[in-house]
Amino acid sequence: MDSDRDSVEQLLKGLKNLGYKSEAIEQTNILLRKIKNDLIDILILAVDTWGGGHFELIPVIKKLNRSLPIIAISGDDSLETAARVREQGVFFYALKPLDMHEIEVAVKNALARKPTFQRPIAVVRQPVAKSEPEHEILNINEASRILKLSKRTLGNLAKQGEIPASRVANRWYFVRDQICEWMRIRAAGNQVNYSALILETMDEGVAVVDRRLKIVSCNSAYLRALDVPHDCVIGESCYRVSHRSVVPCDESTCPVRKAFKTQQSEKTKHINYDNEGKERYCDVVALPIKDMHGNVTSVLEVIRDNTEIYSLNRHLNGIMRFFARESKATLGSVMMNISALADESLSVTIENSKRNEMLVSSLCSLKLMHDMIRNYIVSYQVENGRLKCNKSMVLVADSIIHPVIAGSAPLLKKKAINIDTSIEQLRPAYCDAELLKVALTNMINSAVKYAAGGSKVQCTVETDDGNLVIMVSSVGVGIPYDKLQVVSNGSFDLEQQDMSDAEMGLHIARTIAEKHDGILSIESGYLIGNKPISFYEFRTNEQYSSLEKVNYREFATFRLRIPYADRHWENGGDK
Amino acid sequence: MKASKNILIVDDDVDFVEATKLVLEKSGYHVETCMSAQACLEKMKVKVPDLIVMDVMMETDHSGFDLCREIKRNQDTKEIPILMLTAVDEKYRMNFGTAAGDESWLPVECYIDKPVEANVLLERINKLLGE
Numbered sequence: 019m020d021s022d023r024d025s026v027e028q029l030l031k032g033l034k035n036l037g038y039k040s041e042a043i044e045q046t047n048i049l050l051r052k053i054k055n056d057l058i059d060i061l062i063l064a065v066d067t068w069g070g071g072h073f074e075l076i077p078v079i080k081k082l083n084r085s086l087p088i089i090a091i092s093g094d095d096s097l098e099t100a101a102r103v104r105e106q107g108v109f110f111y112a113l114k115p116l117d118m119h120e121i122e123v124a125v126k127n128a129l130a131r132k133p134t135f136q137r138p139i140a141v142v143r144q145p146v147a148k149s150e151p152e153h154e155i156l157n158i159n160e161a162s163r164i165l166k167l168s169k170r171t172l173g174n175l176a177k178q179g180e181i182p183a184s185r186v187a188n189r190w191y192f193v194r195d196q197i198c199e200w201m202r203i204r205a206a207g208n209q210v211n212y213s214a215l216i217l218e219t220m221d222e223g224v225a226v227v228d229r230r231l232k233i234v235s236c237n238s239a240y241l242r243a244l245d246v247p248h249d250c251v252i253g254e255s256c257y258r259v260s261h262r263s264v265v266p267c268d269e270s271t272c273p274v275r276k277a278f279k280t281q282q283s284e285k286t287k288h289i290n291y292d293n294e295g296k297e298r299y300c301d302v303v304a305l306p307i308k309d310m311h312g313n314v315t316s317v318l319e320v321i322r323d324n325t326e327i328y329s330l331n332r333h334l335n336g337i338m339r340f341f342a343r344e345s346k347a348t349l350g351s352v353m354m355n356i357s358a359l360a361d362e363s364l365s366v367t368i369e370n371s372k373r374n375e376m377l378v379s380s381l382c383s384l385k386l387m388h389d390m391i392r393n394y395i396v397s398y399q400v401e402n403g404r405l406k407c408n409k410s411m412v413l414v415a416d417s418i419i420h421p422v423i424a425g426s427a428p429l430l431k432k433k434a435i436n437i438d439t440s441i442e443q444l445r446p447a448y449c450d451a452e453l454l455k456v457a458l459t460n461m462i463n464s465a466v467k468y469a470a471g472g473s474k475v476q477c478t479v480e481t482d483d484g485n486l487v488i489m490v491s492s493v494g495v496g497i498p499y500d501k502l503q504v505v506s507n508g509s510f511d512l513e514q515q516d517m518s519d520a521e522m523g524l525h526i527a528r529t530i531a532e533k534h535d536g537i538l539s540i541e542s543g544y545l546i547g548n549k550p551i552s553f554y555e556f557r558t559n560e561q562y563s564s565l566e567k568v569n570y571r572e573f574a575t576f577r578l579r580i581p582y583a584d585r586h587w588e589n590g591g592d593k
Numbered sequence: 594m595k596a597s598k599n600i601l602i603v604d605d606d607v608d609f610v611e612a613t614k615l616v617l618e619k620s621g622y623h624v625e626t627c628m629s630a631q632a633c634l635e636k637m638k639v640k641v642p643d644l645i646v647m648d649v650m651m652e653t654d655h656s657g658f659d660l661c662r663e664i665k666r667n668q669d670t671k672e673i674p675i676l677m678l679t680a681v682d683e684k685y686r687m688n689f690g691t692a693a694g695d696e697s698w699l700p701v702e703c704y705i706d707k708p709v710e711a712n713v714l715l716e717r718i719n720k721l722l723g724e
Contacts, residue, residue, distance in 0.1 A: 349707075349708045350606060350608075350609045350612075350678075350707040350708040350709070351606065351608035351609040351611070351612045352708070353707075353708035353709065353710060354609060354612035354613055354616060354708070354709070354710075354711055354714070355612045357710035357711040357712065358612070358615070358616045358619070358711040361711055361712050364616060364619055364620065364711060364712070364715075367619040367620075368615070368619055372615060376612065376615070379608055379611065379612065382608075383608060
């Protein structure tokens with residue numbers, strides 16, 4: 019193969035005279051295809067054909083057919099070119115002008131060393147049919163069709179070394195099986211990327227753990243769940259990452275180890291703690307990943323944070339307990355009253371005044387039940403951080419005080435309690451009227467609970483040092499000292515089975531006060547004359563400790579104090 | 594005659610006691626009430642009722658259980674039929690209906706789950722008293 023016509027003709031003629039069949043090939047792809055298809059016994063290659071010292075074709079040829087003898091010819095007699103040609107592993111290197119005798123000896127020797135040579139008469143043999151042209155040499159057009167890539171893209175990939183290719187005379191050439199292999203690897207690479215993407219789209223923390231319990235992949239949620247950086251996870255033992263332990267977990271408790279053993283999915287419950295020390299209730303699920311033979315090669319560890327579900331369950335359980343208890347106990351009197359009134363034979367025996375009492379009593383029970391349901395809902399919102407405080411400018415007396423007192427009428431009537439209200443001339447307050455109505459309702463319900471029948475409940479609303487103060491007080495049995503501590507300072511716990519409605523209501527009122535940057539203070543003690551002395555003071559102050567408490571009435575006072583939001587006014591109010 | 598029968602209601606739910614007392618009185622029974630197990634035992638020392646209507650939970654979760662066992666242990670009161678009313682089966686996850694009558698566990702003659710309608714309560718009471 020030579021572009022030097024004279025040399026080519028000299029060679030073809032000389033070889034023919036020597037009895038060899040020879041052929042001149044000008045196109046590289048044809049040459050490479052013939053080599054791949056083993057149609058050539060000896061290649062005589064003009065290495066300066068490619069100009070500028072390009073010897074790229076020799077390695078390609080060697081790759082296609084390592085045993086093909088190459089006789090390189092060149093017009094460049096420099097030692098540098100000779101050395102570079104020799105480095106490529108050619109059989110013989112001849113300089114132009116060609117010495118046919120020299121070529122004849124070289125051809126003879128080359129054929130003699132070629133073990134499979136049968137007919138030393140030709141340089142080019144007749145084509146032999148090949149059933150699998152996987153080693154076929156492709157030009158960029160053919161490769162482009164196979165790979166379904168544009169020639170430009172394919173050229174860029176070849177230039178960047180992304181795809182196996184050879185550049186010969188400014189053209190790219192490809193070997194079919196090489197580009198097919200490249201396509202397979204690339205597809206596999208894409209599969210890996212899809213796996214990572216799928217992991218990443220999962221909200222749950224997910225890691226892939228191999229048989230040595232090393233983490234080979236994980237998603238961001240996993241890193242967040244365990245609060246560890248990516249660099250410290252991949253290749254690390256799962257027990258080091260998840261439990262900060264230097265030894266593996268016991269097989270009986272570790273779902274990952276169990277999944278490797280049982281070859282089935284395994285699950286266990288964990289309580290983790292977040293950065294704030296709050297409990298997170300997690301299911302750790304281990305899902306075995308099997309190879310084509312059914313062997314578990316790795317395990318997908320999924321951390322499902324079920325804290326919200328757990329919290330919801332707690333509340334649902336609380337509400338179910340509440341309904342079970344209240345529907346049977348609180349509704350007990352309602353059912354008895356209403357069913358008696360509905361029973362014709364019984365009803366006729368009941369006087370009108372009694373009928374009225376029974377209806378009021380029932381209405382009162384239902385009202386208290388309504389308030390309790392509302393408190394449960396608010397408590398759920400509080401616990402989940404979903405209690406919204408939608409503040410606006412509110413006329414306190416009209417929007418809060420009067421409606422709540424009107425709604426408390428059945429309760430007050432049942433215990434024959436009057437309510438005295440004292441409301442200052444108030445300016446509008448910046449608050450959530452609905453939440454303050456809940457708080458005031460709970461304060462009144464508690465005051466009535468601790469009031470003596472036939473007594474009075476005092477409701478005072480006033481301005482005090484830039485604060486709106488709503489006070490509800492009653493005289494009666496007072497709040498037992500131990501309960502006072504619970505409602506004043508105790509934390510709210512829905513699972514506390516014996517928490518009374520009043521306790522829950524006061525907790526809710528306290529939370530609502532805090533939502534308004536205010537406080538709820540609760541006092542109970544003895545009225546000595548008109549002077550209220552707290553139980554604590556009565557116990558600890560010598561002045562009172564000697565007094566006989568049986569002589570004094572007990573009081574309960576609930577005081578809600580919230581800022582008037584003057585800053586809001588100063589800032590121009592709602593804009 | 595109903596007028597000669599005395600029923601003692603033992604329950605700390607004031608509203609329920611009031612409502613039940615009214616229903617039973619209007620049906621011709623003489624009714625006394627008390628709100629604790631101790632008060633019940635004290636009342637029975639003065640006057641033995643013909644039937645006791647009792648709640649399980651009063652001062653404590655077990656007050657009613659303890660009280661009915663105490664009544665059944667006493668030779669003077671063991672024949673008094675007890676009708677137990679309660680709302681605690683959800684909490685204890687047990688069937689009080691089948692446990693009622695077991696002398697070692699719930700020695701009561703009848704058990705009714707709260708809330709109960711007036712006519713149902715009256716029917717049971719009448720039956721227990723042979724009315």
